Amino acid sequence: MAPKTKTARVSRNPELVRGIGKYSRSKMYHKRGLWAIKAKNGGVFPRHDPKPKVSEPVEKPSKFYPADDVKKPLVNKRKPKPTKLRASITPGTVLIILAGRFKGKRVVFLKQLQSGLLLVTGPFKINGVPLRRVNQAYVIATSTKVDVSAVTCEKFDDKYFTKEAVKKKKKTEGEFFEAEKEEKSALPQEKKDDQKSVDAALITAIEGVPELKAYLAARFSLKAGMKPHELVF
């Protein structure tokens, strides 16, 4: 007799061929120790009474069925991670920005924000690039590094850089074009102070390296004979 196998329990009856065990029914009875179980129970196989059924609460049929069978979308538990930072970009790396109004500028990398964008600063005094976010894809990482151990940039996150919600009120068409152009909110003093505090430590570190200040002040451009795929940055 081929005994029932519990999960993670090997059969005591080795298989000779598929469907044929080595031991006969009587041998298996002995091997499984059913005689010992019976002896323990006074000559009868132990019998357990069925548990009393727990009565389930009566479910009433629902009063409302929707007209169309609408499929429920599958549940999505995906949590997006910040973009993988290139190994060549570490805090203090000099980056070359490739697009936008600061294209060609060489800036210092501070840290990667939660959204995946890179926090970067000119420093402002050297090349006019403020504390700014920049996408990793629009940046070339050079192998030049600046010492940023003295700079604290913990307080900067994506919320710091969101635009203020502009209240729109366009009523009269005549005054529309003239009045709107005048409004340009001035940069809050707090941001200017943040810029100064971050740059102060950076600039002392930069002035320690000869010619680095002039390097950061200059823009990068491709000249004749420069092949980007052969250049070492």
Add this chain to the structure above:
Amino acid sequence: MPFKRYVEIGRVALVNYGKDYGSLVVIVDVVDQNRALVDAPDMVRSQMNFKRLSLTDIKIDIKRIPKKKALIAAMEAADVKNKWENSSWGRKLIVQKKRASLNDFDRFKLMVAKIKRAGAVRQELAKLKKSAA
């Protein structure tokens, strides 16, 4: 115009194609009309087509297919490394390698230095022109 650099045992050549591109090797034997047995201190002795080699002026004194130790000793005795690095061909290659490995910052510093040097030369020239006039 006779030939000056001959294929002979002991001729130092520069590999100009393939995996060992840019390395100096010594011809230790000739296999046939097109191929040579070639050896260097840091490579396994192997055959190479002559078309992959550029002969140099340097020659060392070895017997046909020397043992590695003997080859290295002969190269030391002939001072191949220094002769190569001081030759104009060798110096050009070193400069090319250095230029290719320059950092963006290094290129900036180089540009600044060139401008400075050109400025100094122009000043001197102006002085000389003035004194000549």
